[in-house]
Amino acid sequence: MVVGSDISRYPNTPRPTCRGYLHKRTQSAILKGWRKRWFVLKHNGYLHYYKHKKDEGKCRPLEVTKLEGAEIGIDASLGKPFVFKCIPQIGNRIFYFCATSNQEMKRWLEAMDKAVHP
Numbered sequence: 805m806v807v808g809s810d811i812s813r814y815p816n817t818p819r820p821t822c823r824g825y826l827h828k829r830t831q832s833a834i835l836k837g838w839r840k841r842w843f844v845l846k847h848n849g850y851l852h853y854y855k856h857k858k859d860e861g862k863c864r865p866l867e868v869t870k871l872e873g874a875e876i877g878i879d880a881s882l883g884k885p886f887v888f889k890c891i892p893q894i895g896n897r898i899f900y901f902c903a904t905s906n907q908e909m910k911r912w913l914e915a916m917d918k919a920v921h922p
Contacts, residue, residue: 820844822915823860824908827833828853829882829900838902841866845912849919851890870894871919878913 822845827838842857842877844865849872873893879900880887886903903909 820846821918822912824856824912825904826912827902829902843901843912845871845915845919849922851916851919869899871916873921874916874920876913876916876920879910890916 809875824891825840826843828841830837830839842854844852844860851871853867854860854865869892875891879889886909890899890902
């Protein structure tokens with residue numbers, strides 16, 4: 805198993821299709837709001853996220869979600885710009901993400917759409 809993106813030791817490992825910071829909506833019973841997290845969408849269609857960019861390859865992801873078959877799209881219900889959601893096929897969770905710009909949101913939606921329909 806290859807953890808993170810150690811290209812020097814594993815030169816044939818494909819680079820992630822998309823990576824960067826997004827704000828993820830937190831909906832736990834205790835915390836509510838938006839948390840900035842480092843997301844990595846791998847070629848195998850799995851979305852990993854970490855607390856910080858530096859954690860990729862050093863720590864286990866906070867969560868790994870399979871995007872194949874997921875429902876993905878822009879969401880205007882939260883009254884915030886550049887918000888999109890992901891509803892994975894497995895589980896009963898809805899992820900809400902917020903990008904920093906329309907261009908960044910489109911970049912993630914395109915990459916996720918390719919993972920949804922491999």
